[in-house]
Amino acid sequence: MNTLSVTGGRVLRGDLALEFSDVLIDVEKGVILEVGKSLRGDEEIDARGGLVIPGLVNAHTHIAMTLLRGYSDDKPLDKWLKEDIWPIESHLTPEDVYIGSQLALVELIKSGTTTFCDMYFHMSEVARATDTSGMRAVLGQGVVTVGKKKNDAYSDAEKGLEFAEEYNGFADGRIKTAFMPHSINTVDLEYFEEHIPRARAMGIPIHIHANETLEDVEKTIKLHGMRPIELAAECNILTSGDFAAHCVHVDSNEIDILASNGIGVVHCPASNMKLASGIAPIQKLQDAGVTIGLGTDGAASNNDLDLFGEMRDAAMVGKLSAKSASAVNATSVVSMATVGGAKILDIPAGRVEPGLVADLAVLGLEAAHLTPVRKCVDLLVYAAKGSDVVHTICDGKVLMKDKEILTLDESKIIATASACADDLNGRIGNKRVI
Numbered sequence: 001m002n003t004l005s006v007t008g009g010r011v012l013r014g015d016l017a018l019e020f021s022d023v024l025i026d027v028e029k030g031v032i033l034e035v036g037k038s039l040r041g042d043e044e045i046d047a048r049g050g051l052v053i054p055g056l057v058n059a060h061t062h063i064a065m066t067l068l069r070g071y072s073d074d075k076p077l078d079k080w081l082k083e084d085i086w087p088i089e090s091h092l093t094p095e096d097v098y099i100g101s102q103l104a105l106v107e108l109i110k111s112g113t114t115t116f117c118d119m120y121f122h123m124s125e126v127a128r129a130t131d132t133s134g135m136r137a138v139l140g141q142g143v144v145t146v147g148k149k150k151n152d153a154y155s156d157a158e159k160g161l162e163f164a165e166e167y168n169g170f171a172d173g174r175i176k177t178a179f180m181p182h183s184i185n186t187v188d189l190e191y192f193e194e195h196i197p198r199a200r201a202m203g204i205p206i207h208i209h210a211n212e213t214l215e216d217v218e219k220t221i222k223l224h225g226m227r228p229i230e231l232a233a234e235c236n237i238l239t240s241g242d243f244a245a246h247c248v249h250v251d252s253n254e255i256d257i258l259a260s261n262g263i264g265v266v267h268c269p270a271s272n273m274k275l276a277s278g279i280a281p282i283q284k285l286q287d288a289g290v291t292i293g294l295g296t297d298g299a300a301s302n303n304d305l306d307l308f309g310e311m312r313d314a315a316m317v318g319k320l321s322a323k324s325a326s327a328v329n330a331t332s333v334v335s336m337a338t339v340g341g342a343k344i345l346d347i348p349a350g351r352v353e354p355g356l357v358a359d360l361a362v363l364g365l366e367a368a369h370l371t372p373v374r375k376c377v378d379l380l381v382y383a384a385k386g387s388d389v390v391h392t393i394c395d396g397k398v399l400m401k402d403k404e405i406l407t408l409d410e411s412k413i414i415a416t417a418s419a420c421a422d423d424l425n426g427r428i429g430n431k432r433v434i
């Protein structure tokens, strides 16, 4: 057995208590063997003076959108999508998606994320980039049928299932798949009726955007006479094990449906604030017992993929929304970014415990903005940044050591992505703006 130890750090355990411990990892199996004193592996990561946490879980994103970072800011969702994002996305080639994904993977590894859930197109390119990076992911081809000719719409839904079937278990099992209709209003009901039972027969979950804006909810009520989550439950679009992103505008009946049916919610506070979509009622969802994960959404509506920023946003806006400084507290936010996301994605991750996957991040604590070290959970949410991460480990393999990514060529990827974004601007007739 080949082992790795992460030694001498403060370890954030499953109950979010801190202890000075070593973590012993089986590198081949990619699992945590033991957490305790005086554990030494064949190889060692020195975590003295640092904080060892579970690798963070970004449960909703569109990683290739890093190429569109800064392309359209300061617009509401509807205009942002229709005027800017969808037109430029129609020019994206598979190679663009690969390059944008690589750029995102660098950013994710550097900021301590080890698992992400991605909905986009040309998803085989996202899978290829993820495989090389060593990260873990749940991937799905985004399905949109509204406004398309019948053949194109059907083929889009078919592609969603084909990708899910082909790539489930890819990258030595680090990649799992889901069926991902974009949202209730962008997919015709007939495709939900035909393709969702087929996805369930494959044993994969369903992931959609839901109740993101008021307009979104009103449109569903007008078309179907009920709210989106009500419709999703009624038509078996979402059930136990499935998960929805956003859920900003959910009423008490929809919160009950989410809780009683075991449907997970992925909170994306930065995207919701930037697009002025609204504030999700996170404290109410928590009180009802809904499992909540955290997501950055794409880099065009955030504009980064740093889950530390997202944790801070979740806590701040959660308090503002609940009009209570004790609402959406630090412990609950760290849970969302770790064990909550892992539960939603059905991955045995999110805690530093024996038997679980060896996905870890180590933060350096010797920084002015982290001094003095008091409650580490509070520090993670209110003061830490992605750039404080020093080492990242996924599936027992070291992806970043001493801030150097070992699986990807960071400087080459940044240069390639920058040139690719310039080229994309040229293809759509835009001049580069400096």
Ligand SMILES: [Zn+2]
Residues within 6 Å of the ligand: 060, 061, 062, 209, 245, 297, 298
């Ligand atoms: Zn999204």
